[in-house]
Amino acid sequence: MLKRIQAARERIRDAAAAELAVAEAERQRRNSRKENAEETRREIVRESDERLKIAAHIAEIEILGIELGGADQGIRDANRALGEADEKSKQAAAVLRGCERQLRLSERLVLEARVEVSKIADRNEQAMVDDIIASRWSKTE
DSSP, X not given: OHHHHHHHHHHHHHHXXXXXXXXXXXXXXXXXXXXXXXXXXXXXXXXXXXXXXXXXXXXXXXXXXXXXXXXXXXXXXXXXXXXXXHHHHHHHHHHHHHHHHHHHHHHHHHHHHHHHHHHHHHHHHHXXXXXXXXXXXXXXX
């Protein structure tokens, strides 16, 4: 029964490890999205000087402001999404640590049970040998 519990704990631990891997992949994907949003904003800022020099109408300056505002909002959204992914990743890591502790406990219990069974078997064997020897001594007397 303890061996079945250990096998179940291994499966639970493996599932938690898979969940952590998915959470980490999502965190990395969202981090890439954040970096892309920041790079887009940097490109707009780099181009803004040239665009301001050649702007013929106020509308072109307003468009630049709208683009910067949109880029800023994209960075905020990406930061928020990255924070959520970080939190999920931390939660998945905590669950995995708990599963690993439970697995180590079940492994220790299985080992202790094996040692106890071995001791009982050794005692039974010794009792049997003692009985055989005692029966031989009683026949010779």
